[in-house]
Structure formats: structure tokens, C-alpha cells
Amino acid sequence: MTGTGQARKPDATPTLLTGIPERDVNSILEAATPTKLLPNRMILTGGEQATHVFMLKTGIVKYYRLTHTGDEVLFGWLVPGNVFGLASLLSSPVAYLGSAMAITECQLYVWERDRMRKLAQTYPQLAENSFRVVLKYLTALADRHAGLISLSAEQRLADALLELGRRTGQVHSAGVEVEITNEQLGDLAHTTSFTASRLLSRWKRAGALSKKRGKVIIHTPESLVSD
Amino acid sequence: MTGTGQARKPDATPTLLTGIPERDVNSILEAATPTKLLPNRMILTGGEQATHVFMLKTGIVKYYRLTHTGDEVLFGWLVPGNVFGLASLLSSPVAYLGSAMAITECQLYVWERDRMRKLAQTYPQLAENSFRVVLKYLTALADRHAGLISLSAEQRLADALLELGRRTGQVHSAGVEVEITNEQLGDLAHTTSFTASRLLSRWKRAGALSKKRGKVIIHTPESLVSD
DNA sequence: CGCATTGTTGACAAAGTTCAATTTGCGTGG
């Protein structure tokens, strides 16, 4: 039992460049190709050989997988700073485990596989950070999985909405404004747009939020939390 | 059995020691503490600080998580060769993401964190393999998650049974024999022992398998595959 | 032999999904 030092922040969102000195960060970013994408563009496709590493600079990306029946299984939304395509780092080639698609207009850093592998040798912190990021995704997916099993559609929807507010919400005088459709929200919470509509209506009636087409304004996040 | 430069198996179950020369493997294993555990012993607990890396030598371990309501969310069963506790490899300490418990009597290799971190520096292949293993777990959990969303209880149960057959089954003249209770099978497939019982009975009536207490003998795996 | 564990079966309930019908909101082009 290592009686380690002090309480650190619970989860200080580690990313690829955490703990790397600024001049090295610059070298690393310069080795990437900056790319701009329109909404609905595919970025990578699950099952294809991993050839690039991506870091999202601006915009929102959805990471998902298609089942053999064609249903979409959403793993989560990626926001600026998030890194994906890390399977490329392995010495022997592996497939991407899911597909990534731009939801909004996006700017990305894109590294070619060999380039990134060399960088990871030059800057070992990069390798460690990659490992940490993959572990973080594993934890996130574990959370998502546990939630799907043990929470009701209502709780999942509330969680999805609150996390969206935290990650992509615009703070407004009347509350936090989130740009999302019922259908997207349903996907995030693993339910249908119908269920999403019913629950949102209920919360609206309770005064916890208000709705516009493609938009939700959360007035009282607390009132979504429990029950 | 190095076998480089030859058609490799599609998913040759990469593990911690893959591609490491035998004498180095010996050094690595010698650095571990061999440990023997009785059934139902906890090995590590989710949320605790990661201090050790484990490799299962013999036996079966379940890896799971408890929700705040106390339900158990099973991520999977670990079989000999599987490695866990890899969060220990990070430079700054992280928590184990789930709990591990011995199902059968088990033998384990256990490495103390600092020891393993030094080994990973000495043998870089060890670091790469760790990364690969974590990616593999991510893929496995993604599969599991997708299955939970898109498959019926029946299909999940069939999958669980078939995979058990593959991984832990005893080949017998009458088919593959799997040691498992209805309840364990239900847990694996994310359903109840009642549903498991009903489906097994149906398959038994169809002649696809037979049952003993705590045991299933699969006669015709094909007939479980689709519907 | 007795007892605990495991398994079976039925009746019922809960949660969400599905589908169809309708309404609302909003940009576009006349």
C-alpha cells in the first residue's frame, strides 16, 4: 500500500499532449496535417486498417459502430482535445474499432502512422499519454455499459443531457443551451426519439428546461439528477 | 514458436509476453510473485489505486463492476494468459476500473507496480504489448456493448455459450462440455437465470444440447447460431 | 437421509418500442 501524497483532481482529462513541454508540443503539432471537414463527413471507418491518428481541434465528432443488421451503436461524442485512431500506434497493424463522423464542421490534426510512431519514440510521454487515453476510453465505455444495464431510460437521458451541457453547452442567462435534436439525444442515451420527446416534455412541464427545435435550454440541472 | 514472417492468425490473442525472446520471458516471470487463490477470493477491487499487474496462469476470473445500487455488471471472464491491472503501468497512479474475483481455484503471476514499470523500460515490447492488450479489451467491451444493444437475450445467451465452449470447453465425444450454472450464464449474457433456464430448455427440447446440474453439453453448436 | 443449491415453470408486471396520425417550427421561393 503506497500511502501516496496528496489528493489530485479526480480526472483532469488527460490528453495526448499533457505534460509535454511547449516547444516539443509545437514540433508534434507541426508534424500533423491540419484538416477541415464539413458536417457528415466520414473521418475513419471501423474495420479498416488503422493508418492515422487524429486529434480534434474544433467541432463535434461521433464515434460509433454499425452492427451487422445496420443499426448504429453510439460509443460517444468526441469534443475538442479528444484523440482517436490510437490503434495506429501498434507495430503490427490493427483495425479501427469504430467509425468516426463529423457532426458539426470540424478542424483536426492528422498524423500519419509512421510519423506518429517516430514521435512516440522521440517523446516517450506521448506513448504514455496514448496508453492513458485508451484506458480512459475503456473506463468511459465501462461507465456507459454499466449505465445501460442499471439505469432507466430516464436516468440515461438525464445523464446524456447533463454531460452535453457540461461539454458542449453555451451558458446563457436562462440556463445552459445545448444544440441537439431529440433523435441525437435518444441515440446518446440509447433510447428512441419518442421516449426522448416524452421525457423532455415531462421535464418541460416541470419547468426544468425549455425546448426549441434542435435546441434544449436546461434551467435547473438539479431537477434532472435523481428520480 | 516464434513464427515471424508467416501468415499470422487473424486474432492470435496477443498477450503480455508475445514476441519476447524466451530468456527475457523467464526474467520477466521470475520478477513476479506466483500466487494461488481459492474460489471467490477478491483479487483487486475497482476504485482502489492500481498497485499490481496480474497474469492468470490457471483458473477462471470474473471481471466486473458494482453499480451504486449494488448490481453487478459483468465485463467478462478472464482465462489463462489474460492480463489485468494494467492501469498500474501509468506513471501517475490511477484506479482499477473494475473488480476481479477468482471463480475457480487460480494461479496468478503478480508484479508489483514499480517492478513492472522497470521491466517495461527494459523490454519495450512489454509496453507495446500492454497497449495492445488494453486496446483488445476496449474492442471486446465494444463488442459486448454492441451486442447488448442490438441482440436479443436469446442471441446473447447463444453467443455466451458458444464462446464459453471455445474458451473453456472440454471436448467430449457427445459434444463440448461447459461447466456453468444457469445463473452464471445469465450473468454472462446480461439476462436472468430464469430466461437462461427457459432458453436452455428450449434448446434441449430441440436436441441441440443437454444439461446436468452446473454443466451444459453442446451437441450441435450450429443450431444455436441463428435464431 | 436431509438439506442446500440449482433448476423449472407459470402468471403477471414493467418498461420501452413501434407505428400511425398529427402538429409545430422554420427556411425558401414566389
Added chain:
DNA sequence: CCACGCAAATTGAACTTTGTCAACAATGCG
């Protein structure tokens, strides 16, 4: 500026799947 048309949202009702619970049967161990 209005009317059109389409995408998004709403709502009700039936339906499906699976979980829950209770009662009971069987298996096998000590």
C-alpha cells in the same frame, strides 16, 4: 410577406420482450 413544404416533435394505443415472484422439483453432497 405569405404560403409551401419538409424536418422535427408530439401523442396515443397496441404490442413485445424480458424481468419478477412464487411455488415447486431435482440433484447431489456430507
